Amino acid sequence: MRITALVKRIVLQLVRDKRTLALLLVAPLLILTLMHFLFTSNDVPSTIGVVGASSEMIERLESQDFEVSIVEKMTSSEEVVVKEELDGLFYFDGDKIELTLENEDPSQSGMLQAKLRQVLSPAVNDSTIEVTYVYGSEDTTFFDVLSPVLVGFFVFFFVFLISGIGLLRERTTGTLERLLATPIKRWEIVFGYLIGYGLFAVIQTIVVVVYAVNVLDMILLGSIWHVLLINGLIALVALSLGILLSSFAASEFQMIQFIPLVIIPQVFFTGIIPIGRMPDWLQGLSKIMPISYGANALKNVMYKGQELVDVQFELMVLSGFALVFILLNILALKKHRNQ
Amino acid sequence: MSILRVTDVSKRYGKHQILSDIQFSAEKGQIVGLIGPSGSGKTTLIKIIMGMDKPSTGKIEVLGERVPKLKLLQQTGYMAQSDALYQDLTGHENLTFFASMFLMTKIEQKERIAYVTELVQLESALKKKVATYSGGMKRRLSLAIALIQNPQLLILDEPTVGIDPELRQSIWKELARLKTEEQKTILVTTHVMDEAEKCDVLAMIREGHLITSGSPQELRTKYDVPNLEDVFLKAGGEAHADYSPR
Numbered sequence: 001m002r003i004t005a006l007v008k009r010i011v012l013q014l015v016r017d018k019r020t021l022a023l024l025l026v027a028p029l030l031i032l033t034l035m036h037f038l039f040t041s042n043d044v045p046s047t048i049g050v051v052g053a054s055s056e057m058i059e060r061l062e063s064q065d066f067e068v069s070i071v072e073k074m075t076s077s078e079e080v081v082v083k084e085e086l087d088g089l090f091y092f093d094g095d096k097i098e099l100t101l102e103n104e105d106p107s108q109s110g111m112l113q114a115k116l117r118q119v120l121s122p123a124v125n126d127s128t129i130e131v132t133y134v135y136g137s138e139d140t141t142f143f144d145v146l147s148p149v150l151v152g153f154f155v156f157f158f159v160f161l162i163s164g165i166g167l168l169r170e171r172t173t174g175t176l177e178r179l180l181a182t183p184i185k186r187w188e189i190v191f192g193y194l195i196g197y198g199l200f201a202v203i204q205t206i207v208v209v210v211y212a213v214n215v216l217d218m219i220l221l222g223s224i225w226h227v228l229l230i231n232g233l234i235a236l237v238a239l240s241l242g243i244l245l246s247s248f249a250a251s252e253f254q255m256i257q258f259i260p261l262v263i264i265p266q267v268f269f270t271g272i273i274p275i276g277r278m279p280d281w282l283q284g285l286s287k288i289m290p291i292s293y294g295a296n297a298l299k300n301v302m303y304k305g306q307e308l309v310d311v312q313f314e315l316m317v318l319s320g321f322a323l324v325f326i327l328l329n330i331l332a333l334k335k336h337r338n339q
Numbered sequence: 340m341s342i343l344r345v346t347d348v349s350k351r352y353g354k355h356q357i358l359s360d361i362q363f364s365a366e367k368g369q370i371v372g373l374i375g376p377s378g379s380g381k382t383t384l385i386k387i388i389m390g391m392d393k394p395s396t397g398k399i400e401v402l403g404e405r406v407p408k409l410k411l412l413q414q415t416g417y418m419a420q421s422d423a424l425y426q427d428l429t430g431h432e433n434l435t436f437f438a439s440m441f442l443m444t445k446i447e448q449k450e451r452i453a454y455v456t457e458l459v460q461l462e463s464a465l466k467k468k469v470a471t472y473s474g475g476m477k478r479r480l481s482l483a484i485a486l487i488q489n490p491q492l493l494i495l496d497e498p499t500v501g502i503d504p505e506l507r508q509s510i511w512k513e514l515a516r517l518k519t520e521e522q523k524t525i526l527v528t529t530h531v532m533d534e535a536e537k538c539d540v541l542a543m544i545r546e547g548h549l550i551t552s553g554s555p556q557e558l559r560t561k562y563d564v565p566n567l568e569d570v571f572l573k574a575g576g577e578a579h580a581d582y583s584p585r
Contacts, residue, residue, distance in 0.1 A: 174423035
C-alpha cells in the first residue's frame with residue numbers, strides 16, 4: 001500500500017538521519033534539565049546592610065539567614081548599597097526606618113521586601129518603613145528589566161538564523177563551490193558575508209532599538225548610541241556564529257536544529273533568570289554564553305544608565321567572541337578549498 | 340608545454356578508492372573528453388583539477404604550475420554539473436558578480452559580458468531573473484560565466500546533460516570555435532558517446548581507473564571496433580580483468 005510504503009520510507013529516512021533523531025530525543029531532555037535547575041534555584045537575595053540597628057534587630061535578621069553587615073552611613077544610602085554590593089540597606093533613625101533596595105531585579109526585590117517585613121513585623125509597624133530604590137522605582141516591573149535583554153536577544157536570534165541560512169543556501173545550491181572556483185580568498189568570503197549581512201543587522205538593530213525606546217517606552221537612561229553599539233556587537237557575534245554553524249548543517253532543516261541547542265539555552269542566561277542566584281556550575285556555563293555579556297551590558301546602559309567605560313569588559317568579551325568565530329569561519333571554509 | 344597535466348592521481352575517501360593512478364594531459368587548442376558512466380569518478384577528478392579537493396597521491400599541473408594555486412583559477416573557467424546560479428539575481432547580475440570575482444575593470448566587464456552573452460545567445464534574457472530561465476538558458480548562462488574571465492583552460496562538467504539536442508549542438512559548435520579560433524584548451528566530461536566523437540583526445544574512466552586514452556580514431560583502430568561505445572566496453576573489459584582479481 002502507498003501509505004505503508006510512505007510510512008516505511010519516512011521511518012527509514014529518520015533512522016538514517018542520526019542528528020535529527022538525536023534532536024528529537026535528546027534536546028528536549030537537555031532543555032528540561034536546564035530549566036529544572038534554573039527555576040529551582042530561586043533564593044531570595046539576602047545581603048543586608050544596617051545602619052543604627054539595635055543588636056536585637058541584628059540577631060533577628062541573622063536568625064532568618066540574612067547576611068548582615070553593619071555599615072556606618074557616610075554618604076547616601078544608594079551609594080552604600082552599590083559600593084558594598086548589598087541587596088538592601090536598613091537605616092534606623094529612631095522610629096523612622098528607611099529601606100533602600102538595590103532593585104536590580106524587581107521580582108527578587110519584592111520577595112526580599114516581603115521577607116524583611118515579616119521579620120520585623122511584631123516589633124515594627126509596617127507603615128513606618130520608607131522604601132526607596134537604587135534602580136527603577138516601585139512601579140518597575142520585571143519587563144522593564146527584561147526589555148533591554150529582549151532587544152539584544154531578538155537581534156541575536158534573527159541575525160543568527162538569517163545569516164546561517166544564507167550561507168547554507170549558497171552551499172546547497174552549489175554557488176559556494178562555484179564561487180570557490182574563482183580566485184576569491186577564504187577570508188574574503190567570510191568578510192563579504194559579515195559585511196553583507198552586517199548591513200541588515202545594523203538596520204534591524206536600529207529599527208528594534210528605536211521602536212523599543214520610542215514606541216514601547218522602554219526605559220533608556222543611558223545613551224541610545226551606546227545601545228546601538230552594544231547591539232551591533234551582539235549582531236556581529238550572532239552573524240559570525242550563524243555562518244560558522246551553517247557549515248556544520250547540510251540543509252535548512254539542520255540549521256533550524258541549532259536553535260534549541262544554541263539559542264534557547266542562551267535565553268536562560270540573558271538575565272531573565274538572575275544569573276547571580278544560579279548554582280555555581282550554571283554560572284560557569286553563563287560565561288561561555290555570548291548573549292549573557294550582551295544582555296548585561298544592555299541592562300547596565302538602558303536600565304542603570306551606565307556609560308561605556310562601565311561595560312567595557314562586556315564589550316571586550318563580545319568582540320573576542322566575534323573574532324574567534326570569524327577565524328573559525330575562515331578555517332571552516334578549508335573544507336572546500338585550501339587557500 | 341601541456342596546458343593541463345594530470346600525473347598519477349589517486350583519491351580515496353576512507354576505504355573507498357574513487358580514483359586510481361589517473362594520468363593524461365591536454366595541449367593548447369585541444370578538446371579533451373573525459374568519458375565514463377556516472378559514478379566513475381569524473382566529478383571528483385574535476386574537483387581535484389580545480390583545486391577544490393586534494394588528491395591522495397599524484398599531482399596536477401596547470402600551465403606548468405602545481406595546483407592548487409589561486410592565480411591559476413584566473414586562467415581556469417569552470418562550469419559545474421549543476422547550475423550554480425543565484426536564482427534571485429538576473430543573468431546580467433550573475434555575470435557581473437562573477438566578473439568582479441576576477442577583478443575585472445568596469446570596461447572589461449562590459450566588453451566580456453557583451454561578448455559571452457552573444458556567444459551563448461542570451462542577450463534578450465539578460466535582464467530577467469535566473470529563476471525564470473529554462474533549463475537550457477541556465478546551462479548557457481553557466482557556460483557564459485565559465486568564459487567570463489577569458490581563461491586559457493575551460494573545465495566543463497557535463498555541460499550538455501539534460502538539454503535539448505539543438506542546444507547541445509550549438510554548445511558543441513561553440514566549443515569547437517573556442518578551440519580553433521581562440522586556441523582554448525577544453526576539458527569536458529560526458530557519458531554520451533557521440534559527444535566523445537567530437538573530442539581530440541579521449542580519456543575513458545571506469546570505476547576510477549583510466550581504461551584507455553587516445554584520439555577517437557586511434558582508439559577505434561586499436562580495439563578494432565566501429566564505434567566508441569564498443570571501445571569503452573572492450574577496453575573496460577580488458578582493464579577490468581587487470582585491476583580486479585577474481
